Amino acid sequence: MSHVDDGTLHAYLDGELSPVESQDVEAHIAQCPGCRDRLEEERALIARADELLGLAAPPDRATPPFRPGDRAPPVRLWWRVRLPLAWAATVVLALGAGMYFGPGALRREQPAADQRTSDLAAGRALPPVAAPETVVTHGAAPLAVRRTRAPAAPTSVVVEGKSVAKDKYTGEVVADGASAADAARPETVVALRARDELAAGALKQSVAPRPAPAPAAFPLPAAQERAAAVARMVGPYALTGPPLTLDSARALVDTDPYAVPDLPVRGIYRARLIGFSAVVVVEQALDSSTAIDVITGRQAPLSLQAVVVTGAARADTENAAERAVRGRAAAASDSIAAAERKPEAAPVRARGAAANRPATALVVEVRGPLSADSLAALERRLQPLRP
């Protein structure tokens, strides 16, 4: 046998070699003084390292009793309190911005309407299927998420500026483009700004007033693009109660909860998360020791109704499929035209629709002990979970 390397010596001293491997090491050491000396050196090294680590050990306290009865809700640590406050601040900010730049502003200022509509065009042009959707963008802490398409649903768009100055700035630029009757330019501006906001970790989410019985095919290429830029959901969630059946999970979020295909599902749970009326967590095993949580959340309608300022209404959506076929530029000019036709009627009608059918966003996110890249990759694979 050749000389024993350091790693094998440490494994031997740690008692982590198989009996056969240990015998090999012992046989070699018995007839190799050099390795015998090294063995003693490594033994001293390990003892010294253990001693040092012992110096940096926590005080030895009694183990607190284990009380499974205390399971829900889990201990609320100090950091669990702070994030929801950040979320609340976001809503306050968004509300304020919404009031300032809301329907009133739309009526006062034609350019503002143009801007919202061209945002709508950009928003719709992203997914090739172009199911109508509502896009809400408001700048804030790196927060929540995205998506859901529902065919033949009302289409509306909101943009709330990251700051007052920024909103005004983009509004002016877009207005220039629109006044020059150049349909492509506002879209470019919007696209640039969208990139900007994504880079800044801004929030982007799509809202469907009600999920379609059969969710649109997912993932779509455009949805994948967006998924890559997905920010995190707000705050940690608390699982509540025993595991759910898939049926009750579906009833809870009013659609199929999402999951990564081909990964074993360990359980489906209901969870609580501030800002969401229903949250379903699908726990999936990545391997024997790693689990990921796929969170499908239905946002609470209250906050959305308060925050969303709609720009167009139901009747427009008849054209949606048609517009999608004609492509981006066409969609942009078309929706600008639509907004010019009824800039005032639209918000009113949208509010009426919202009252009848509360718009609630479906938010999906993957969490787990993985890098952000791996989580994003998993998010791109998400599919509705079917029995």
Place this chain on the structure above:
Amino acid sequence: MPHSAFRTRLMPEDLADVYRTTYRALVRFLYRKVWDAERAEDIAQEAFARALVHKPANARGWLFVVAANMARDDARRAARERRHLTLLKSEPAASAPPSDEALHTEGERSQVRAALEQLTPRDREVLLLWDSGLSYDEIATQTGLARGAIGTTLARARRRLLEAFEAGRTGEHVARG
């Protein structure tokens, strides 16, 4: 997704066993990450509370993964709060000045901490997991390293820890003149 794919449930009494054998190890592991005994215990408790809900198949490994993530998040937030904490700490803490012995212990602790922080993340993680009582197999699962690489990694980590500690001590003595 078939319901049959659900793995068998971990019962609370099984977790109670894991708790008895793993709680102190988990706190020891976490302490070297957050350097605050109270917070290490809080995070360990929280990890067990979550294990009760999630019922992971390999509870011990799962606990270390989840706890490590929580400690990392905690460290990020703690960094954000540092200014505030510094202000709090500048308040006079105890009426009696700490004994020489306590100061000495504290000094060695921070020297070990500084030495640990000079290791590469992987070496440090393997060393801390081993010191918390995980086996080579468990460490391999935890870190994604090959089992055969654990001994080598540990040998390197231990040697560097000693070197960094001795270098820190020498440096301090030189600085003190």
